[in-house]
Amino acid sequence: MNRYLRYSIPLFIFAIIAAFLFKGLGLNPREIPSPLIGKPIPEFSLPTVENAETIVNKVDLNGKVYLLNVWATWCVSCRAEHETLVRLSRSGKVDIVGLNWKDERDKAQAWLRQLGDPYTINIFDKKGRTAIDLGVYGAPETFLVDSKGIIHYKHAGPMTMTLFNETLLPMIEDLKHKG
Amino acid sequence: MRVFFLTLLLIVSLPSLNAATLAEYSFENPSQGEDFRAIIEEMRCLVCQNESLAGSNAELAVDLRNEIYDMMKQGQNKDEIIEFMVSRYGDFVLYNPPLKPTTYAIWFGPLIVFLIGSVVLFRILKRKSRTQETELSAEEQQRLNNLLKQSTDNRDVNQ
Numbered sequence: 001m002n003r004y005l006r007y008s009i010p011l012f013i014f015a016i017i018a019a020f021l022f023k024g025l026g027l028n029p030r031e032i033p034s035p036l037i038g039k040p041i042p043e044f045s046l047p048t049v050e051n052a053e054t055i056v057n058k059v060d061l062n063g064k065v066y067l068l069n070v071w072a073t074w075c076v077s078c079r080a081e082h083e084t085l086v087r088l089s090r091s092g093k094v095d096i097v098g099l100n101w102k103d104e105r106d107k108a109q110a111w112l113r114q115l116g117d118p119y120t121i122n123i124f125d126k127k128g129r130t131a132i133d134l135g136v137y138g139a140p141e142t143f144l145v146d147s148k149g150i151i152h153y154k155h156a157g158p159m160t161m162t163l164f165n166e167t168l169l170p171m172i173e174d175l176k177h178k179g
Numbered sequence: 180m181r182v183f184f185l186t187l188l189l190i191v192s193l194p195s196l197n198a199a200t201l202a203e204y205s206f207e208n209p210s211q212g213e214d215f216r217a218i219i220e221e222m223r224c225l226v227c228q229n230e231s232l233a234g235s236n237a238e239l240a241v242d243l244r245n246e247i248y249d250m251m252k253q254g255q256n257k258d259e260i261i262e263f264m265v266s267r268y269g270d271f272v273l274y275n276p277p278l279k280p281t282t283y284a285i286w287f288g289p290l291i292v293f294l295i296g297s298v299v300l301f302r303i304l305k306r307k308s309r310t311q312e313t314e315l316s317a318e319e320q321q322r323l324n325n326l327l328k329q330s331t332d333n334r335d336v337n338q
Binding site: 029032033034035036102128129132133134135137138 | 225226228238239242243246265266267268269270271
């Protein structure tokens with residue numbers, strides 16, 4: 001009995017390593033925990049996509065729970081998620097604020113005319129400086145922000161209905177109850 | 180074969196191509212230039228993940244290099260810049276992770292595995308040397324001699 005036990009040790013070690021590797025297969029290396037969860041969104045002062053003269057500041061966004069969606073016309077996944085964003089905005093469950101990242105203004109405007117505009121406010125970050133303050137490393141990225149401007153969740157990658165209904169919606173309703 | 184060597188040459192010359200892209204960052208003070216190089220070498224590019232900020236040509240890496248360059252020009256030191264990056268991108272941006280409870284496994288894991296291995300090896304070696312030193316009793320020695328003699332006899336018969 002003792003001998004069988006000893007011979008099964010390599011098998012046991014193999015099983016542990018295999019379990020870790022198998023778990024690793026399912027992990028997404030793009031999901032990097034954001035240090036900004038629980039912190040306020042950064043200060044900024046930027047024009048909108050629609051109008052270079054209209055300046056938006058951080059405080060202009062306060063007062064409502066909203067999704068902050070980082071997008072660009074050069075980003076293919078943004079096009080993939082756009083329909084979902086339009087559906088979400090029509091459902092009226094949450095406001096979506098856009099952060100247009102390192103893009104051309106006329107291209108962004110054409111995109112919104114063509115595919116629909118889900119954004120209540122669309123911030124134009126041509127240089128990508130505010131995106132750096134938000135720790136953005138790819139598009140699309142979506143943040144859940146409460147009425148006081150505190151970030152509660154970050155998703156890197158396209159928004160999906162499943163993600164919204166299962167993860168974001170419960171958080172949004174919770175935040176709305178808290179005021 | 181020729182294609183192979185050309186490819187090899189290209190691969191070998193890649194790092195120097197990357198280094199050349201850093202020429203645009205000039206400092207009046209050479210030590211500042213060294214600091215700058217050191218910082219971007221130990222920061223991970225978040226887009227490519229397996230490249231440093233110094234080695235990556237991703238657009239975000241270029242933006243972050245420029246940002247760090249501007250900060251250094253404004254006289255900010257290495258710690259301030261690392262703090263700036265970590266507060267936005269998290270510890271993930273550092274190739275050299277800080278020592279804290281969530282990273283204990285990274286820092287001490289190899290040491291623990293090494294210790295376990297050492298103990299196992301030590302015990303096996305000790306057991307082996309003990310077996311060799313075992314002395315036979317007079318009775319056992321007698322039996323051994325008989326057996327040896329017997330096997331010699333057998334061989335003789337077989338031949």
